[in-house]
Amino acid sequence: MDEYTWPAVPGVPATDAVRQSWLPLRRCLWGPHAGEAIGRQWFGVFIRIDGVPDAVGLAEVGRTRHAMELPVIGTEVAGTIIWHADHNHQVKIKLDEWDRPE
Template identity: 55%
Template structure:
């Protein structure tokens, strides 16, 4: 698998499902909330996450919101962080990463 690639289609949420769930997502994850999730996509600018406990929510942890000197977490890694923004235009929950552990 290349270093950066889109995930298996079975891991990707349908855009209309994410759109319909957006009000519930924002309500469930106020700014400052602590979250965890699994990395489902790696890109040069950051990682996309399926967030635990919030169905149909997509998280994005950009490289600028990672701990200093840390590399992007790999696919399937569970990460934790803090909700720092709700991107209404594309229905993404922006996350500042804390740490991550490989789940086996």
């Protein structure tokens, strides 16, 4: 499997499951969160958010310092939800490691 495709493997939530997790996720949107990197694209990494079944967020490359590496699939990461959109159930995350000085 190419690392830049949406992972259709056991343990990765399906689109409908992600949609259904929206209301529980909205209850705990702001503040720090942890999760696992489950997919990579040229524009960022998808993260399964701990504590909310099937919730997925996106950490965008544009939020990194120049030349930062995206987390490898399966890596545990931590960050803060910085944006959400109700109409399409999207959550954007800024990873803590992207705030550290170089």
